[in-house]
Amino acid sequence: MNAPLLSPFARLNRLVRRWGAHPEGRKHPAADTEVALLPLPPRLVLPLAQHVGAPARPIVSPGQRVQRGELLAVAQGTISAPIHAPTSGVVLGIGDAPTAHPAGLVAPAIILEADGADEPLPLEEAEPFALAPAEIARRVAAAGIVGMGGATFPAAVKLSLGQRRPIDTVILNGGECEPYLSCDDRLMRERADAVVDGARIIRHAMGAAIALIGVESNKPEAIAALRSAAKPFADVRVVPLPSRYPMGSAEQLIGWLTGREVPADGRSADVGVLVHNVGTAAAIQRAVRYGEPLTRRIVTVSGGALRTPRNLEVRIGTPASALIEFCGGIKAPVARYVMGGPMMGVALRSLDVPVVKGTSGILALLPSEVGGAEPGPCIRCASCVGACPIELMPLDMASFIRAGDLDAALRIGLKDCIGCGTCSYVCPSQIPLVQFFNHAKGELAARERERTKQETVRELVEARARRMEREAREKAEAAARRKAERERAKAAAAAAAKAAAVPVEAAPATATSAATAGAEEATA
Amino acid sequence: MNPMHCSPHAHGARPVGRVMQLVMLALTPATLAGFWLFGYPALYLWCVTVLACVAAEAVCLHFAARPTAPALGDGSAILTGWLLALSLPPWAPWWIGALGGAFAIIVAKHAFGGLGQNLFNPAMAARVMLLISFPVEMTQWLAPQPLAIDPANAWSALAVTFGAGMPDAVSSASLLGHVKTEASRGLSLAQSLPAQWNALTAGFGSRAGSLGETGAWLVAAGGVFLVLQRVIGLRIPVAFLAGVALPAVVASTLAPDHYLPASVHLLSGGVVLAAFFIATDYVTSPSTPSGQWIFGLVGGLLTWLIRTWGAFPEGVAFAVLLMNAATPLIDRVTRPRIYGRQRNGRSLGAARNG
Numbered sequence: 078m079n080a081p082l083l084s085p086f087a088r089l090n091r092l093v094r095r096w097g098a099h100p101e102g103r104k105h106p107a108a109d110t111e112v113a114l115l116p117l118p119p120r121l122v123l124p125l126a127q128h129v130g131a132p133a134r135p136i137v138s139p140g141q142r143v144q145r146g147e148l149l150a151v152a153q154g155t156i157s158a159p160i161h162a163p164t165s166g167v168v169l170g171i172g173d174a175p176t177a178h179p180a181g182l183v184a185p186a187i188i189l190e191a192d193g194a195d196e197p198l199p200l201e202e203a204e205p206f207a208l209a210p211a212e213i214a215r216r217v218a219a220a221g222i223v224g225m226g227g228a229t230f231p232a233a234v235k236l237s238l239g240q241r242r243p244i245d246t247v248i249l250n251g252g253e254c255e256p257y258l259s260c261d262d263r264l265m266r267e268r269a270d271a272v273v274d275g276a277r278i279i280r281h282a283m284g285a286a287i288a289l290i291g292v293e294s295n296k297p298e299a300i301a302a303l304r305s306a307a308k309p310f311a312d313v314r315v316v317p318l319p320s321r322y323p324m325g326s327a328e329q330l331i332g333w334l335t336g337r338e339v340p341a342d343g344r345s346a347d348v349g350v351l352v353h354n355v356g357t358a359a360a361i362q363r364a365v366r367y368g369e370p371l372t373r374r375i376v377t378v379s380g381g382a383l384r385t386p387r388n389l390e391v392r393i394g395t396p397a398s399a400l401i402e403f404c405g406g407i408k409a410p411v412a413r414y415v416m417g418g419p420m421m422g423v424a425l426r427s428l429d430v431p432v433v434k435g436t437s438g439i440l441a442l443l444p445s446e447v448g449g450a451e452p453g454p455c456i457r458c459a460s461c462v463g464a465c466p467i468e469l470m471p472l473d474m475a476s477f478i479r480a481g482d483l484d485a486a487l488r489i490g491l492k493d494c495i496g497c498g499t500c501s502y503v504c505p506s507q508i509p510l511v512q513f514f515n516h517a518k519g520e521l522a523a524r525e526r527e528r529t530k531q532e533t534v535r536e537l538v539e540a541r542a543r544r545m546e547r548e549a550r551e552k553a554e555a556a557a558r559r560k561a562e563r564e565r566a567k568a569a570a571a572a573a574a575k576a577a578a579v580p581v582e583a584a585p586a587t588a589t590s591a592a593t594a595g596a597e598e599a600t601a
Numbered sequence: 602m603n604p605m606h607c608s609p610h611a612h613g614a615r616p617v618g619r620v621m622q623l624v625m626l627a628l629t630p631a632t633l634a635g636f637w638l639f640g641y642p643a644l645y646l647w648c649v650t651v652l653a654c655v656a657a658e659a660v661c662l663h664f665a666a667r668p669t670a671p672a673l674g675d676g677s678a679i680l681t682g683w684l685l686a687l688s689l690p691p692w693a694p695w696w697i698g699a700l701g702g703a704f705a706i707i708v709a710k711h712a713f714g715g716l717g718q719n720l721f722n723p724a725m726a727a728r729v730m731l732l733i734s735f736p737v738e739m740t741q742w743l744a745p746q747p748l749a750i751d752p753a754n755a756w757s758a759l760a761v762t763f764g765a766g767m768p769d770a771v772s773s774a775s776l777l778g779h780v781k782t783e784a785s786r787g788l789s790l791a792q793s794l795p796a797q798w799n800a801l802t803a804g805f806g807s808r809a810g811s812l813g814e815t816g817a818w819l820v821a822a823g824g825v826f827l828v829l830q831r832v833i834g835l836r837i838p839v840a841f842l843a844g845v846a847l848p849a850v851v852a853s854t855l856a857p858d859h860y861l862p863a864s865v866h867l868l869s870g871g872v873v874l875a876a877f878f879i880a881t882d883y884v885t886s887p888s889t890p891s892g893q894w895i896f897g898l899v900g901g902l903l904t905w906l907i908r909t910w911g912a913f914p915e916g917v918a919f920a921v922l923l924m925n926a927a928t929p930l931i932d933r934v935t936r937p938r939i940y941g942r943q944r945n946g947r948s949l950g951a952a953r954n955g
Contacts, residue, residue, distance in 0.1 A: 098613060179606065179607060256611060328940060332940075338940065338949060339949075340941050340942075340948045340950030341941035341949065341950070342941075342950055343949075343950040415608075419609055419611040420609045420611065421609070422608055422610060424607070424608075424610065440610070446611060448611060450616065453675070453716075454716045455717045456617055456716060456884055457883050457884045457888055458883040459883065459888035462888045462889060462890075463890075466940070467939060468937040468938065468939055470888060470936060472888060473888075473932075488946075489936065501608075501609050501612075502609050502611065502612060502613050502614070503613060505620055506717075507612060507614075509607060511608070512607045515607070
């Protein structure tokens with residue numbers, strides 16, 4: 078089977094549009110050593126919100142004994158994912174735990190004390206290619222798999238969204254364009270068969286013609302391993318990508334591999350493509366073939382201040398400190414601990430923050446690695462314009478935001494910013510451009526909420542006014558009716574009195590009946 | 602330690618000061634050639650102009666209550682003075698350099714808000730101000746005399762820059778000025794264009810002209826260095842040179858007697874310096890790729906138009922200023938199409954569905 082052919086125009090476009098940056102890789106020595114298994118920590122902290130969407134709802138109570146793989150919290154709403162026990166032990170409680178948030182916010186989490194036995198629940202195996210697409214999505218949903226590249230979008234939701242539109246190409250994202258990180262690299266080298274199998278399962282589930290695995294060319298061993306694993310299968314192809322940040326962004330990857338452009342208000346499924354990270358594909362393979370929930374992942378532990386950088390396979394919920402300690406601790410003063418990659422990762426306020434499903438790295442960075450000089454004035458060098466992968470003009474957006482003109486920033490594309498940070502990275506004046514944009518996006522979201530709130534209040538007030546008006550009108554109408562009724566009765570009585578001048582005794586009876594009718598009207 | 606850190610947690614670009622240093626390095630060969638060709642007065646003028654810019658920068662920063670050290674350290678004021686000096690007649694009196702430098706920094710740069718905020722290229726604004734206000738001093742050219750840099754002349758040269766001014770005996774005319782004067786007397790190019798004009802030798806600077814502009818090949822070499830160092834892009838230089846060369850080729854082919862050939866246009870005056878060092882000024886040129894093409898092409902074309910039909914023999918500075926004024930507009934109308942959207946800002950999906 079042939080890969081989708083790139084048009085000459087798309088090929089030319091790849092040459093002409095030189096977006097992105099080339100940050101120093103710094104993937105070694107972590108990428109050179111095999112993944113080691115981190116020993117089970119005594120206590121695991123499992124945040125309920127490890128994914129995009131609604132947090133999971135806990136179904137266990139303090140003191141409850143659980144086995145490895147047992148369901149601890151269920152998905153809540155359409156976009157959510159369940160959480161399973163990474164080992165056997167006792168639920169200590171559900172309380173606030175530190176999260177990877179720049180301000181050090183806490184969030185609810187299940188605290189699990191490991192008993193060390195690591196007793197598993199029996200798993201339900203299946204033959205993926207005999208399963209219906211919906212059943213595959215169900216098994217992925219039940220396993221709590223989310224995008225493991227860091228986006229943490231529930232994988233099953235992506236699969237079902239994709240099933241609503243015809244998908245011809247499944248793309249596995251093995252770009253790993255963030256510096257330092259090599260967890261996907263090690264996964265592709267050491268478990269190439271699982272990655273390829275995962276690619277084929279997703280391709281099967283989507284009814285796509287082909288699965289492409291895109292890997293940046295700075296990972297030749299991974300490319301070779303995947304190619305040999307994919308050899309027997311005509312429906313999987315491994316495609317080297319240039320090493321460029323942010324090649325791992327879904328839109329850029331789709332553009333590079335297929336020449337298609339995802340509409341601004343659409344998803345990749347709109348152009349017939351579904352993108353999953355290679356780590357997610359491997360997890361999907363475990364879930365669909367062996368019924369295994371997502372309770373562990375590979376994490377790169379690196380940074381100039383770390384003694385022995387390497388990749389570790391870690392239970393979800395392990396505190397960052399345990400990983401650093403296992404890698405020999407730090408050997409120099411640390412400027413910043415980062416969860417994720419240096420380009421989009423989050424600075425940690427505490428090493429108690431646990432590894433979650435989307436944690437690709439824990440970095441201990443030296444002052445010389447983080448940069449961080451005082452920002453200078455913008456000299457309009459347009460480095461950011463050339464680097465922006467979606468062709469925004471970051472310098473103009475930032476000056477609008479600085480001037481408080483969010484609407485102007487919106488007009489020139491603030492909403493389209495993917496927050497990749499390439500503009501900040503290349504700025505010679507070290508202006509924190511992406512921070513401006515994230516701030517402005519937050520401000521806009523707040524404004525939107527405020528607007529919705531005001532709208533609701535306005536609607537309620539208007540509804541009340543309408544109701545009051547209606548009631549007043551009804552009252553007035555009733556009163557008018559009664560009056561008319563009374564007058565009619567009076568007139569009738571007068572007429573009757575005139576007409577019945579001869580039989581005098583009939584008149585009071587008529588008057589009484591008219592009065593009774595009036596009273597009835599009033600009580601009605 | 603500031604506990605709030607936002608991504609990215611890495612930084613890759615050259616700091617502004619390093620960019621300025623590279624530009625200065627690229628200007629060095631042409632500048633040294635200028636000193637060698639025009640002697641001590643050129644060196645003195647260069648020093649005065651640069652010092653005037655730095656002093657003006659320090660004064661402005663002081664009155665604006667901004668920190669002086671980082672802004673002076675980035676070298677942008679030195680570079681402004683340097684570029685201005687290169688565009689001046691080499692034996693101009695000291696006050697031309699001092700006044701020009703002060704004007705460039707105070708009026709053209711800080712009145713607009715300082716580094717990054719100025720609408721016009723400071724060096725070119727100062728040059729035009731000087732040219733209009735002091736036409737005599739600004740058009741006093743001299744034939745190069747390579748031996749003038751002899752230390753024995755160092756003292757007597759002081760009199761040229763700081764005293765009596767340029768002796769009439771050494772004055773000469775620049776090629777563009779000469780051709781313009783002769784044309785006004787009704788002479789055709791065949792009569793006025795010196796027979797020995799040769800693109801190869803002229804480009805090394807051995808002719809009358811501004812301090813640092815006559816060595817066009819050396820200026821271009823510095824420019825290519827900047828392109829290779831990725832300090833500047835190729836769009837503006839290529840477009841500017843093409844903007845000058847294309848109309849010159851067409852006109853001189855159609856009427857060789859009336860219009861100078863493209864080679865003379867390209868190597869004379871400030872075209873090469875402008876293409877690589879002036880028009881590429883980050884602050885005053887467009888940020889969008891297509892805007893940079895337009896800026897360069899139209900700037901080059903304006904240069905040719907002014908040289909050919911304007912009152913002044915040289916049009917580079919005027920052309921650059923006119924294009925500087927148009928830059929905000931160019932940036933606005935050439936904003937790139939955003940990924941996933943049509944040019945008008947609507948989503949690609951909306952286009953497909955409707």
